Amino acid sequence: MSNKLRALTESCLVLLALLALWWLASHSQWVSKVFLPTPEATAASLAEGLQQGDLWAYTGATLGRMLLGWGLACALGILLGALIGISPAARAWLEPTLEFVRPLPASAIMPLAISVFGLSGNMVLAVVAFGAMWPVLLATVHGFAHVHQRLKEVANALQMGRLAFVFKIGLPNALPDILSGMRLAMTVALIVSVVGEMIASQSGLGQAILLAARAFRASELFAGIVLLGVMGFASNAALALAERHFLKYQRS
């Protein structure tokens, strides 16, 4: 216990040391104040923005876009992934195409989406969902493709229907893959939401930090970056917890 406590104190001390370095670097002008605001100024901008409510609104908009896009991506990814993964024929015909599209940056779809849907919030949402869908889709296909032969024999012996096979064997078997795919998808969703807000001028943190940088308001820029970092941290931590909860049965 005392070991853990010491590790925690040291951890906090290192973080404080980094903050002190930031304080020193900004106050002694090692880095110009135009680029690097002082920690106090950042905190003041953060507090002011949150009190006036506009930072809350931006955060809410970005958070909503990210979560909705991620939810759509997960639903679509699992559905399509299960459809493709369960049929060896579909896998043989479609998997090469999926593997080809996988490394394509999600944001590269955005110009195409702009020309098809126009500059709207729904366009950004569609790109978020599309980009975040790939990790879930490929993970689901992988999970379904690697069902153990014995389990398939069991399903045959029990005369399970296709639907029963999906819900009783396929999905539980693919769950670890799907959950890690969903975690990756959340990261993608946050990134694409921010990029979409920057390009399509949709209200949110992405647009807010871009405007702050253009107006040389470094403390507001840093406040936005801090909030995005908090969002990334919180969403990742929540999904890591969910993963631990759902995969409990595996470790026992």
Added chain:
Amino acid sequence: MDFWGTTDMPALLHLRPFAFPAVLLAALEWWARTAGANSDALAPPTLAAQAFARALRDGSLLSATAFTLGSAAIGLALASVLALGLGTMLGLSRRAASASFLSVEVLRPIPSVALIPLAMLVYGFGLRMEISVISFACFWPMLVLTQAAVQQVEPRLLEVSMALQLGSWARFVKLVLPAIVPRLFIALRLGVAIALVVAVTVEIAANPNGMGYALMIAQQSLDPALMLAWLFWIGLVGWCTNALALRLQSAVARRMGDLA
């Protein structure tokens, strides 16, 4: 499929991966030449192929690709060196690892694209701002993987280095580095994928250079044929670089011994 079924038409089977894309392209061609003939949003693939050939001839394709790949490579190299250094330090000392844990976990989840405005403010447009964002994005996953790789080095090897009274540099070069090479190349492959995605994203969002910008400009000048050509090219470049990185990783794994 039985033995005879698979050997009967191997040539046709090789074509199977292309069947689905071919159907999609044919459908797009048909739609864009009939119902969508006046569309500003999409163009038939044949026109996209012509636009691609034009971009190849006038050199814009190669120069933009060179810019994107070059900045991705420099950013990745920078991130690799930093991650290797810090990752080795954190991997060799449990105490350093636990002390830096909180700081790493606080900084790592910052989405790389959030730094685009900051990089723009500091460096303006150009190579340096793109490299800085790419390095930031690649650094964290590579740091985590390097640290894990060093932590898995056989402890007895390190005891040997103590007994031989090797200095820390000799210990790093003679023992640690050879032991973690296969895992480093796994980290490198991940880094390659991230670097390319982030490079294109930075160009689409802000930096007026490279493939991402060319794609964006083609859309803004209402040239859907050129836009589709760039989209296809970015996909192809991404696929080829990832395939090469995977090949490199497995070649290294074969030579240096598989991962236990």
